[in-house]
Amino acid sequence: MSRVRVDLNISLDGFATTTDQTPENPFGDDWGRLTGDYVATRTFRERVLGMSDGSGTTGVDDTYAAGYFEDVRAEIMGAAMFGLHLHGDDPDWRGWWGEEPPFRCPVFVLTHSEREPIAFANGTRFEFVSMAPREALKAARAVATGGDVRIGGGPTTVRDFLREGLVDSLHVAVVPILLGRGVRLWDDLRGLEAGYRVTAEAAESGVTHLTFEREDGR
Amino acid sequence: MSRVRVDLNISLDGFATTTDQTPENPFGDDWGRLTGDYVATRTFRERVLGMSDGSGTTGVDDTYAAGYFEDVRAEIMGAAMFGLHLHGDDPDWRGWWGEEPPFRCPVFVLTHSEREPIAFANGTRFEFVSMAPREALKAARAVATGGDVRIGGGPTTVRDFLREGLVDSLHVAVVPILLGRGVRLWDDLRGLEAGYRVTAEAAESGVTHLTFEREDGR
Numbered sequence: 001m002s003r004v005r006v007d008l009n010i011s012l013d014g015f016a017t018t019t020d021q022t023p024e025n026p027f028g029d030d031w032g033r034l035t036g037d038y039v040a041t042r043t044f045r046e047r048v049l050g051m052s053d054g055s056g057t058t059g060v061d062d063t064y065a066a067g068y069f070e071d072v073r074a075e076i077m078g079a080a081m082f083g084l085h086l087h088g089d090d091p092d093w094r095g096w097w098g099e100e101p102p103f104r105c106p107v108f109v110l111t112h113s114e115r116e117p118i119a120f121a122n123g124t125r126f127e128f129v130s131m132a133p134r135e136a137l138k139a140a141r142a143v144a145t146g147g148d149v150r151i152g153g154g155p156t157t158v159r160d161f162l163r164e165g166l167v168d169s170l171h172v173a174v175v176p177i178l179l180g181r182g183v184r185l186w187d188d189l190r191g192l193e194a195g196y197r198v199t200a201e202a203a204e205s206g207v208t209h210l211t212f213e214r215e216d217g218r
Numbered sequence: 219m220s221r222v223r224v225d226l227n228i229s230l231d232g233f234a235t236t237t238d239q240t241p242e243n244p245f246g247d248d249w250g251r252l253t254g255d256y257v258a259t260r261t262f263r264e265r266v267l268g269m270s271d272g273s274g275t276t277g278v279d280d281t282y283a284a285g286y287f288e289d290v291r292a293e294i295m296g297a298a299m300f301g302l303h304l305h306g307d308d309p310d311w312r313g314w315w316g317e318e319p320p321f322r323c324p325v326f327v328l329t330h331s332e333r334e335p336i337a338f339a340n341g342t343r344f345e346f347v348s349m350a351p352r353e354a355l356k357a358a359r360a361v362a363t364g365g366d367v368r369i370g371g372g373p374t375t376v377r378d379f380l381r382e383g384l385v386d387s388l389h390v391a392v393v394p395i396l397l398g399r400g401v402r403l404w405d406d407l408r409g410l411e412a413g414y415r416v417t418a419e420a421a422e423s424g425v426t427h428l429t430f431e432r433e434d435g436r
Binding site: 012013014174176177178179180181184186187188189190191192193198199200201202206207208210 | 230231232392394395396397398399402404405406407408409410411416417418419420424425426428
């Protein structure tokens, strides 16, 4: 059954997006710390970095990392995640991911600015749409052909979908660090847990993997 | 070795103290949800409720609940935790805990208002002191005679001690609910994890028990 999924890394104090970027350090130091245990997994190294030397961790973190890519046939992301807040004035900007973006499926980027679609040889195709969450989800489902739709991020976009009750499965990797700054995932989501089965699993790295699965199985 | 310890329950979105109290419902509904899994343990039922019928949960949550009471020989708490923000005008107020407060040791209540000490038959003795964190800790250590000192709460008081680097052991039970309101534990604690070993353990209830243990063993 096609599901709407979210996977995010957050700090203990709830920050899913970091704000310490500079021109010299476009991702910032906090981002590296937030994603370090995910980046260290064998799945990330194979799937995102294109490494095939069998390196990387293979424990609980890797199990969730592998799940991240399973069955996703369409993705929706906010303009900031694609980089438009920084690079929106550059008509040639193609995202952060080089010529092998790890999505390998249609990606709907929510933005009010008009941009031409960008297609890559590996199946990734960015399409820029000005749509509300439900409308974007309908468009994504139409091309997902029974596969899952992932809401990729950032946290503001994810919250929009969570608040409208559109997410079936939420996986949050809670990293044992306190950032003290950034954009929080959990703001204004009181009572979100209603209707979900919530589970927690501790990884060897110290990361806790939280999952919210919708109870009615939709 | 005498250690300074903290044990708190927080929601996924980081709230350790609730703000939905009313005169008719002096603890509020959120507090019940935040502490429900702790209150359900056998240790809580025996130690705080005085029940001896062997009821209550005996899993991971109970292991941490039992640890909560081990070796604590003095406690420090903020005025709000003792109830002075609500009952400070009542000279006969003796706290929330009836005639068997579960502390059974000297408790230093940080307040600028002068109140007479209150002693209970079970060893609990509330003393009201206007002290900075280091000063209060010195007073508590003096009476703890080698046992541990617990910073009981609330989160604002705990943060004061954490920020000054005075806490050796922090246990946080993260309850899988989103409250969306209250007082946050984690505010302004960027980098707290430095110098601590952080571990996470998932309980049967869905609660995740996080512990920060100071690495130098102090």
